[in-house]
Each structure stands twice: as structure tokens, then as C-alpha cells.
Amino acid sequence: MNVEISNLSKTYGASKALNNVSLLFEANKIYGLLGRNGAGKTTLMQILAGQQRQSHGVIKVGGQDPFENGTLLSQISLINESNNFKNNLKIKDVLKIGALFYPNWCTETADKLLADFELDRQMKTKKLSKGMASALGIVIGLASKTKVTIFDEPYIGLDASARYRFYDILLEEYQKEPRTIILSTHLIDEVSNLFEEVIIIDEGEVLLKQNKDALLQLSLQLSGPTKAIDHYTKGKQVIHATEMMGNKTVLLFNDVYDVADLRQRGFQVEETNIQKLMVYLTEKKDVRTHD
Structure with missing residues (x-):
């Protein structure tokens, strides 16, 4: 199920959370939706899941507007960082509600x-620790078998072992039954191997949308004598530099x-990672790269 977003904006009074966002989430891919706090990621996911209405622009999930569209929303699940469940319910009740709402529930x-x-x-959900509440959210998100499954920081409170178990389970479930999965996280290094596409949001705008492997091929960390580095990088895009x-x-x-030529020149060459790229690209305001 494709998600098509065109010129989407969301304002809260004088504040603009999203500004003219246009994106395509293709069916059956795993996306990393990244950005700093306050970038607009959660607002975008809530609009996609029909929990908010955009101020301007168009969003179509499988060709339909998700807002107040009950049939469509049964094919979209959004697991938030917290407050996913009413406090007076037991876990067994949460599961019953999930089974009733999601037609593909497993x-x-x-x-x-x-x-x-x-x-x-x-x-009872009110007695769950943060980690247990996160784990229950993961259960609902994956068991729902929705065509669009969204996780917004889904593992707050989980220890490293449980987080890595989640990554393994998510990949297993995706390989058995592909769906569109959107992951928003600050633990980028842990989860980036799952991403097929990377989207970086900055100050309510799309900073970058790129295939993950292609994105990594476009970046490189280079070290060497200052004069030699400055000579080589003249006219090139340097998004971060340190000198000592x-x-x-x-x-x-x-x-x-x-890379072979750079090493022959005596430079030290290292691969970079998605975490570094996100951090340093969101410090630059002149980068706009799309497929």
C-alpha cells in the first residue's frame, strides 16, 4: 500500500510543524524516518495514521485520505512512544480490542x-513498566498485520537484549509478510541495518530521501595532514570537520x-554511518537530496 504525500503542511497557531512536505512511501519497504527532536516526524506520522488533519496539502494511503476513514485505518497501525493504552485495561483486553479492530490480526x-x-x-496496563508498555506496543504493531505499520520510538525502557530481539522479530515478520514499515528512532546505529530507505526531516521539511546503501556510498570520512585534506576537499561538500x-x-x-586512490595518497579512509549523516546534515541548511 503506497503512501503519497503532496505539499503537506501542518500549523499550530503561528508555529509550523510541517512545511510543504512531499513524499512517497512505496509498498513493502522499511523506512527510517529520522530527524532531531521537534523536526516534525511525530506530526507527520500522526497525520499518516489519521490521528490529525493536515492544514494544507494532500495525503493518500492506498489512494484514500486516512482522516476519519475507519476502513482504511484498520490497515494502518501507529505505535507511539507512550500512552498507547487506556490504564484500566488488562493486557488480555488490549489484545481483544486489537483482534476486533484489525481484520488481519494474527x-x-x-x-x-x-x-x-x-x-x-x-x-493491567497502568502497572506496566516503561519497558513492558513498549513491549506490548510492539506486540500490537506486529500482530496487527496492517499494510502500513508505524513505530515512533517503540522501545523506550527496553534493555539492549529486548531491543535487539525486537529488531530480529520485526525482520522475521517482514520477511514472512512484507508490509510498509516506518521506524522513527534516535537509536539509529542499532536499527539502521533494517532500513531500505532513509528520510531525514529537519524543521518541518524533507532534508533528504535516499536509498540507504546509495546514501552511504555518497559519504566518506577522510583523515590526513590539514594542507593535503584542504587541497583535496576544495570544491567538495564537507558537512563536518575537526582539526588537531x-x-x-x-x-x-x-x-x-x-577509495583506492585516496589511500594511495596517504589519506586514512573510513566508512561513515547513518547516525553521523543525520546529525551533521541537520546542521547544514543547504542540503536537499532526492532520488
């Missing part, structure tokens, strides 16, 4: 995940690099 998957995360069906005792390290972006 009880077998829910049972398996409950066991994986050691969740007791009789526990006559040596300089730079992060280059948006070019193709001959």
Missing part, C-alpha cells in the same frame, strides 16, 4: 510475542569517491 503472532517479552495477560595538531578529519557528502 493471534498466533501475538501469543508468540507475549511469550518472547514475558508479558502476563492478566496484568596539523591533522584534519572531514566528513564528505554527495560525491563518488575513489
Whole structure:
């Protein structure tokens, strides 16, 4: 199920959370939706899930507007960072509601995940720790089998072992039944191997949308004597630089690099990662790269 967004804006009084956003989320891909706090990611996901109405622009999920569209919303699940469940319910009640609302609900998957995360069906949601509440959100998101599944920081409070178990389970479920998955996270290094596409939002605008592997090929970390680095990088896009005792390290972006040639010149060459790119690109205001 494709998600098509055209010239989408959302304002709150004088504040603009999203500004003229246009994006295409293709069916059956895993997307990393990244950005700093306050960039507009959560607002975008809530509009996509029909929980908010945009101020301007068009959003179509499978060709339909999701807002107040009950049939369509049964094919979209959004698991927020917190407050996903009413406090007076037991876990077994949350599962019953999920089974009633989502037509593709898989009880077998829910049972398996409950066991994986050691969740007791009789526990009330108000007594769940942050980690247990996150685990229950993951259960609902994956067992719903919705065509569009969105996780907004889904693992607050989970320890490293449980987080990595989530990544493994998500990939297993995706390989069995592909769907459009959107992950918004600050733990980028942990989860970036799952991404097929990376979208970076900055100050309510799309800063970058790129295939993950292609994006990494466009970047490089280079170290060497300051004069030699400055000579090589003249005219190239340097998004971060540090200098110490006559040596300089730079992060280059948006070019193709001959690694063998650079090493022959005596430079130290290292691959970069999505986390660094997100951090440093959102410090630059002149980068707009699309497929």
C-alpha cells in the first residue's frame, strides 16, 4: 500500500510543524524516518495514521485520505512512544480490542510475542513498566498485520537484549509478510541495518530521501595532514570537520569517491554511518537530496 504525500503542511497557531512536505512511501519497504527532536516526524506520522488533519496539502494511503476513514485505518497501525493504552485495561483486553479492530490480526503472532517479552495477560496496563508498555506496543504493531505499520520510538525502557530481539522479530515478520514499515528512532546505529530507505526531516521539511546503501556510498570520512585534506576537499561538500595538531578529519557528502586512490595518497579512509549523516546534515541548511 503506497503512501503519497503532496505539499503537506501542518500549523499550530503561528508555529509550523510541517512545511510543504512531499513524499512517497512505496509498498513493502522499511523506512527510517529520522530527524532531531521537534523536526516534525511525530506530526507527520500522526497525520499518516489519521490521528490529525493536515492544514494544507494532500495525503493518500492506498489512494484514500486516512482522516476519519475507519476502513482504511484498520490497515494502518501507529505505535507511539507512550500512552498507547487506556490504564484500566488488562493486557488480555488490549489484545481483544486489537483482534476486533484489525481484520488481519494474527493471534498466533501475538501469543508468540507475549511469550518472547514475558508479558502476563492478566496484568493491567497502568502497572506496566516503561519497558513492558513498549513491549506490548510492539506486540500490537506486529500482530496487527496492517499494510502500513508505524513505530515512533517503540522501545523506550527496553534493555539492549529486548531491543535487539525486537529488531530480529520485526525482520522475521517482514520477511514472512512484507508490509510498509516506518521506524522513527534516535537509536539509529542499532536499527539502521533494517532500513531500505532513509528520510531525514529537519524543521518541518524533507532534508533528504535516499536509498540507504546509495546514501552511504555518497559519504566518506577522510583523515590526513590539514594542507593535503584542504587541497583535496576544495570544491567538495564537507558537512563536518575537526582539526588537531596539523591533522584534519572531514566528513564528505554527495560525491563518488575513489577509495583506492585516496589511500594511495596517504589519506586514512573510513566508512561513515547513518547516525553521523543525520546529525551533521541537520546542521547544514543547504542540503536537499532526492532520488
